[in-house]
Amino acid sequence: MGEGESGGISLAPPTLILPHRGGGVSMRFRILLLSVFMSITMLFLVEAPVFSAELNANKLEMKKLLPQEILAYKSDGKDEFYDRQTTFRYMDGAAELYRSFTFKLLLVRRYLKANAPAIIVELFDMGLAEEAFGIFTFETGGEDAGVGQGSDYGGGLLRFWKGKFFINVYAEQEAPSTKQDVLEIAQSIARSLGHEGQKPKLIHYLPQEGLSERSIRYFHLHQSLNYHYFVSHQNILRLGEKTNAVLASYLLPQTKDKTFLLLIRYPTKKLAGEALQSFVKAYLPESTSAKAIQTENRKWATALTYQEFVIVVFDAPLKDKAEEFIQATKKKLGARRP
Amino acid sequence: MKKNRVITRRDFLRGTVYTALATSAGLPTGKEVKAEEKVKVVLIRNEKAIDQQGRINKEIVQQMLDQGVSHLLQEENPIQAWKKLIKPTDIVGIKSNVVHYLPTPQELEAAIEKRVMDVGVPKGNISIDDRGVLDDKVFRSSTALINVRPLRTHFWSGVGGCIKNYIMFTRTPWLYHTKSCSPLASIWSKPIVKGKTRLNILSLIQTQFYSRGAHHFDRRYVSEYKGLLIGRDPVALDAVGVRLLQGQRIAHFGEDRPLDTQPIHILAADQKYKLGVSDLNRIEIVKLGWMEGVLI
Secondary structure (H helix, E strand, C coil): CCCCCCCCCCCCCHHHCCCCCCCCCCHHHHHHHHHHHHHHHHHHHHHHHHHHHHHHHHHHHHHHHCCCEECCEEECCCCEEEECCCHHHHHHHHHHHHHCCCCCEEEEEEEEECCEEEEEEEEEECCCHHHHHHHHCCCCCCECCCCCCEEEEECCEEEEEECCEEEEEEECCCCCCHHHHHHHHHHHHHHHCCCCCCCCHHHHHCCCCCECHHHCEEECCHHHHHHHCCCECCCCCCCCCCCEEEEEEECCCCCCCCEEEEEEECCCHHHHHHHHHHHHHHHCCCCCCCCCEECCCCCEEEEEEECCEEEEEEEECCHHHHHHHHHHHHHHHHCCCC | CCCCCCCEHHHHHHCCHHHHHHHHCCCCCHHHCCCCCCEEEEEEECCCCECCCCCECHHHHHHHHHHHHHHHHCCCCHHHHHHCCCCCCCCEEEECCCCCCCCCCHHHHHHHHHHHHHHCCCHHHEEEECCCHHHCHHHHCCCEEEEEEEEEEECCCEEECCCHHHHHHCCCHHHHCHHHHHHHHHHHHCCCCCCCEEEEEEEEEEEECCCCCCCCCCHHHEECCCEEEEECCHHHHHHHHHHHHHHHHHHHHCCCCCCCCCCHHHHHHHHCCCCCCCCHHHEEEEEEECCCCCCC
């Protein structure tokens, strides 16, 4: 950068213009420092209110989505907000789960009613509907409560998603009336959340025969994959923030054990090919061509790359079934719209 | 020796996980392990630690702490035992854990603080804190630390125990969440911590043995074990804790449901960071008090 260029934020190190040996600082150096300082100051003066205003608008929007009163419950008026950085203060290491998706902002509100435990509502703005769906699918071991676009109730906790929002509703302590109150509060919130959102496209490429809908998991990171189905402590499938993955289980006729299908979309065909190679080398080392291999549990595993996708089948009861899963998925991917 | 061995599900199916883990970490396996002095940990339980209303009995907790520390340090008098740990001139940080659903019991914090004061440390030179330790005057100038927290499963690290409790000594905890939190023990070499920990206590008064729920907490998977695990080696305590939680899952579910994440940070703390001993064969567990359902 030339000496005369001092209008914006200079990226050139100040050492390009050295102070005089005599102890004073050259005028040019002072001007440069001043211009850098003023540029940074202006940046904050201009940008900071924009960020702040946007954040405040998001907070206001979220506050409006939650009714102040539901049934006989009233908000305690002490709403708390947490973003991607501060959410650790609220939920410790559990925050990593939300951060593994595009979580933006969390609003926590307590609802109070006389002679009843407080009800906690956690409203997560996940940025995108598919991300809200993803975090919801993380845990679906309870009963479907018919709330929002998908819900799960178990252990006093109701989880549901709608549009770009994911919501937890639970009581601080359990009481006989808790479940009903939690369900009704959740229904009320679901009604106020507005438009529904689209599930991730990826799940539409799953073969349907034998598919357990409640077993579908959508995620990005290998830690999430291991949570549902441990594959390896290392990231042998090269999952990351830019990969989208769906895992589902199947119960085939006349079988009692589940078969798992994992479908991953990579940013490029090249990355998909490299991920498949890495997986085969670590998980199916006997198979140079990723053909089905019988694993130590006497079931079959196989994998294939197709365009920017990798398809993996675990625990198929027969070699042919493993291949059928691969081919059925490949066929669906081939028929997709561009 | 082959290093960086990738551990997969198939290693678990073969039953070769330990070998794979050891090989991965570049450790000796099987025959190569030398006989070494065992690390001592004390498990103390009292069935009256929690009453029928679910309240923790502070007098019982004080008794448990005193008995445990006395046995660990082989002193009959608990204050004499604490004098082996703390000097009156020490500035003492009691690193606790405030996780909303299962914090370190206040009764246990108070019991520790009482004994530190009994040694002669003025109250002003003692602080009990968790998330504020980096901004706490006492912690910043501390000469001794007592590490105390409850034992629970953890989504990202497998188990939240003594090693993980020091994560608040960094302002960027998420940087230690890579590879199943395996770098956690590196925090113990930071200047604010290094060489200061005099005692580690895992509260087993209530344990969380399985993670589900909004914050990976579900009351159904909390056990009233009514115990304390006390020792000087944080890695040994965590290794025993992992075994206990496994036993509790088996007892509850009738099967060994694996942790969401393998707690490899404990092995790394031992083998890579040399913080302590993780091999159960090298840990002596002294069991005191109530033994019903002890599981380990």
